[in-house]
Amino acid sequence: MVVNKTEHWDEVPAVWNRRHLLGLEELSAKEITLILDQAEHFRSILTRGDRKIPLLNGKTCVNLFFENSTRTRVSFGLAVRRLGADVIEFAASTSSIAKGESIIDTAKNIEAMQIDCVIVRHHCPGAPKFLAENLSCSVLNAGDGPHEHPTQGLLDILTIRRHFGTLEGLTVALVGDIAHSRTARSNIWGLKKLGANVIVCGPSTLVSTHWEEIGVEYCYHLDKILDRADVFNLLRIQFERQVTRPFPSIAEYAHLYGMNGNRMRRTKENVLIIAPGPINRGVEITPEVADGPHSAILEQVTNGVAVRMAVLWLTLAR
């Protein structure tokens, strides 16, 4: 395909000067908006016949995943290929990590094969930053423990912006396991920077009041905020990151915090329901809500490919 030189991907804008994407906390509103705008251009390509745009020909990325993933891994892999680059898949469970090799030795050996970008998911908060400080190639955070999941935050925000046209003045409720959710943290940073009001809601054992310091509201009762939010982002309970059970039973959690048909009837008329996935049907969301007319859950997944294409292009094209 011949790339049209007047297109939006002609040159990386000067506002972007980063090699890595480690989190949304460190990005400015301008940088976040640039990624969203660029993702919007790539989004239009995803629905046409020829979905490839070879802007990163000759580059090689590695999907370095130390935790399970469906959406993020496939989406990054697809985004790399759509841009004409090569992607190498690495699964920790079948690698020499099992023989005791450290993450840094693993990463340095992979980089020595002339890799341009490492896309890393790891259970330790800060693992992507550690790699960024020790490698010469670009590092993209695909989720580091409960710390951040920047591309998930970006695709959530892009999905909201596509529905409402702006983030300014919208009220977005993040419901569920705020304490262990990297998605919640990336949402909070990104949404606040773009002018949205954010409410974090869940059991008191999973919702800290410290977010008040940056203007985030907290609430322990979903029923009290049903008619206030324009968007509900329904988060999974991250049992794998918890050492004690934060509530008596899953049934009780679903009763108090699950989004169901009855609760939907008390929300705003044009309310948007999103969820990062994987969803647990019958816990944080019932099937009628997940598959209902207000749900943008699968749309989020489509937007995720565009967001990751934008991030790859911005960090690797210059």
Ligand code: CP
């Ligand atoms: N939302 C998300 O990160 O999903 P995966 O764990 O399947 O990548």
